[in-house]
Amino acid sequence: MIVAVASGKGGTGKTTVAASLAWVWDRPVAAVDLDVEEPNLHLFLKPDIAGRETAAMEVPVADESKCTYCRACADLCQFKAITVLGSVLLTFPEMCHGCGGCLAVCPEKALSPGSRELGEVSWGTADGRIGFFMGRLRVGEAMSPPLMRAVTAKIAQSADAAAADIIIDAPPGTSCPAIAAVLPSDLILLVTEPTPFGFHDFRLAHEAFRPLQKPMAAVINRAGLGERSIYDYCRSADIPILAEIPFDRRIAEAYSHGRIVAAALPELNSLFAGLIPRLRELARAAAVREATLHA
Amino acid sequence: MPEIIIISGKGGTGKTSLTAAFAHMAAEAVICDLDVDAPDLHLILQPTIKVREDFHSGHEAVIDPAACTACGLCAEMCRFGAISGPEAGYRVDPLKCEGCKVCVQFCPAGAIRFPDRHCGEWYISSTRFGPMVHAQLFPGAENSGRLVALLRQKARDLAQESGRSLILSDGAPGIGCPVISSLSGTDFAVLVTEPTPSGRHDLERVADLCRHFNIPTGVIVNKADLNPANTADIQRWCGETRTEFIAALPYDPAVTEAMVRRQTVTEYSADGLSLNIRRSWRRILELGSRKTTSVQDPSNLKGEFKK
Numbered sequence: 001m002i003v004a005v006a007s008g009k010g011g012t013g014k015t016t017v018a019a020s021l022a023w024v025w026d027r028p029v030a031a032v033d034l035d036v037e038e039p040n041l042h043l044f045l046k047p048d049i050a051g052r053e054t055a056a057m058e059v060p061v062a063d064e065s066k067c068t069y070c071r072a073c074a075d076l077c078q079f080k081a082i083t084v085l086g087s088v089l090l091t092f093p094e095m096c097h098g099c100g101g102c103l104a105v106c107p108e109k110a111l112s113p114g115s116r117e118l119g120e121v122s123w124g125t126a127d128g129r130i131g132f133f134m135g136r137l138r139v140g141e142a143m144s145p146p147l148m149r150a151v152t153a154k155i156a157q158s159a160d161a162a163a164a165d166i167i168i169d170a171p172p173g174t175s176c177p178a179i180a181a182v183l184p185s186d187l188i189l190l191v192t193e194p195t196p197f198g199f200h201d202f203r204l205a206h207e208a209f210r211p212l213q214k215p216m217a218a219v220i221n222r223a224g225l226g227e228r229s230i231y232d233y234c235r236s237a238d239i240p241i242l243a244e245i246p247f248d249r250r251i252a253e254a255y256s257h258g259r260i261v262a263a264a265l266p267e268l269n270s271l272f273a274g275l276i277p278r279l280r281e282l283a284r285a286a287a288v289r290e291a292t293l294h295a
Numbered sequence: 296m297p298e299i300i301i302i303s304g305k306g307g308t309g310k311t312s313l314t315a316a317f318a319h320m321a322a323e324a325v326i327c328d329l330d331v332d333a334p335d336l337h338l339i340l341q342p343t344i345k346v347r348e349d350f351h352s353g354h355e356a357v358i359d360p361a362a363c364t365a366c367g368l369c370a371e372m373c374r375f376g377a378i379s380g381p382e383a384g385y386r387v388d389p390l391k392c393e394g395c396k397v398c399v400q401f402c403p404a405g406a407i408r409f410p411d412r413h414c415g416e417w418y419i420s421s422t423r424f425g426p427m428v429h430a431q432l433f434p435g436a437e438n439s440g441r442l443v444a445l446l447r448q449k450a451r452d453l454a455q456e457s458g459r460s461l462i463l464s465d466g467a468p469g470i471g472c473p474v475i476s477s478l479s480g481t482d483f484a485v486l487v488t489e490p491t492p493s494g495r496h497d498l499e500r501v502a503d504l505c506r507h508f509n510i511p512t513g514v515i516v517n518k519a520d521l522n523p524a525n526t527a528d529i530q531r532w533c534g535e536t537r538t539e540f541i542a543a544l545p546y547d548p549a550v551t552e553a554m555v556r557r558q559t560v561t562e563y564s565a566d567g568l569s570l571n572i573r574r575s576w577r578r579i580l581e582l583g584s585r586k587t588t589s590v591q592d593p594s595n596l597k598g599e600f601k602k
Contacts, residue, residue, distance in 0.1 A: 010306010037469035040493035099395030176437040208434030256522035
């Protein structure tokens with residue numbers, strides 16, 4: 001089972017939930033940080049890193065001696081990453097999305113594949129039992145989905161991870177990086193807080209993820225704070241609230257010391273352990289629904 | 296004209312609550328919400344929308360099943376895994392399509408259309424603190440960088456037309472495309488963090504990004520009393536990296552209480568945290584006005600604090 005821990009609003013407790021779930025998980029598990037812009041899971045799981053590699057994306061390199069300035073590449077490129085000015089061919093590798101179109105369309109084979117560094121993929125083990133993968137975007141790199149795909153490709157190569165359940169720590173928001181992070185999952189666990197900002201962004205996230213037709217459930221963090229609208233919304237949208245984490249300064253302080261709250265506070269250990277069977281049941285029910293649909 | 300942006304790297308550190316309070320303090324500002332993906336500033340500022348425009352950006356590929364010969368070339372060439380088939384016919388998944396046009400170009404049957412992609416809406420509004428430019432990207436849409444660039448241009452035009460001397464923007468979390476787009480040519484970035492390992496880690500990355508683009512920065516540690524040792528560490532780090540340390544603000548339940556009432560914390564309560572925020576804003580104005588010649592008078596504050 002693959003669980004994506006997501007939220008619209010940042011700072012609602014995604015990493016707290018992902019780290020704690022991985023900590024209490026009752027089967028082999030891998031924790032995966034796909035918030036590649038600001039990865040934080042390692043600060044809490046403190047994994048031993050076994051390996052790391054640089055991830056790169058294909059961008060065109062021009063051989064101007066072969067270029068006839070026919071503009072076929074510039075006309076095709078949708079991202080202004082390659083242009084012809086008179087008899088000068090210019091490439092802007094940082095704008096390139098790596099579609100390979102210019103290389104395929106060039107009649108003179110004047111373009112060859114080069115690379116742009118996206119960031120780093122690393123992997124290891126936390127506490128001797130939790131598999132760990134993360135991506136870390138190079139500062140200045142704008143596109144995170146290609147690096148996220150490099151992380152998931154790395155997981156696919158790992159036999160241990162193939163046999164394990166996977167918990168994904170997703171980036172905040174509702175646009176392309178958030179969608180890319182939850183796409184591989186069987187189930188999306190939305191973490192929110194009962195404040196006006198938390199509620200508003202929860203609704204955006206729910207709308208963004210709904211077309212994916214994956215089961216969704218909610219964890220309400222800092223319960224007791226703010227207002228009740230989130231509860232009404234979950235009821236009417238049929239999103240089960242699996243747990244409420246109380247608004248408690250001890251939790252915030254444990255987090256501020258880099259501790260996994262399920263390890264630091266016994267009542268939270270049982271709260272997170274209690275989530276596991278409910279997540280499995282939701283994923284199972286969805287798989288049955290899917291099978292019936294296709295039968 | 297100074298352009299000041301509030302960003303954080305990590306989400307949930309209090310960017311938007313602080314931006315709303317600064318909008319209250321600032322006279323003569325055009326307010327801009329550059330978190331086009333999950334905007335929240337409008338929840339406090341309650342804008343009245345004056346102009347509403349569609350945002351189109353890029354295109355998406357659509358296969359016409361009647362013209363498709365099921366040769367499979369499109370699926371083979373797509374680098375984004377966006378084309379599924381041949382079972383149930385070749386189809387483009389709009390969530391995975393980058394709009395690169397490769398399939399359109401190479402389809403031997405000419406069976407792939409390439410319509411514009413409608414990605415969201417943007418607005419010019421009025422608020423109780425002045426004009427506001429904001430947007431909403433449709434859920435799951437991309438090209439937030441282009442929408443951010445568009446909003447910034449609209450904010451500059453609006454400032455020019457209305458004779459306002461400052462642009463105050465709320466930024467997105469992270470360090471990717473929308474944040475990069477919100478930084479180029481900005482005069483000053485306020486980095487809001489919290490005294491936690493993740494707050495610190497993300498602060499360093501977003502500060503690196505600002506250095507990369509040569510944007511001067513200052514740091515506010517929010518909820519500073521949650522872990523005074525970490526706060527002191529961040530202050531030390533600011534000294535070492537010559538980053539301005541603007542303020543350490545205590546955790547205050549008034550922030551959430553104000554939010555529930557759709558007020559800025561400075562409207563909700565005049566003392567305590569609000570005094571700190573007011574001092575921080577004066578300092579930000581001084582720092583933000585350094586680079587540009589048009590100097591905002593830092594004493595030009597409005598609201599109940601203008602005595």
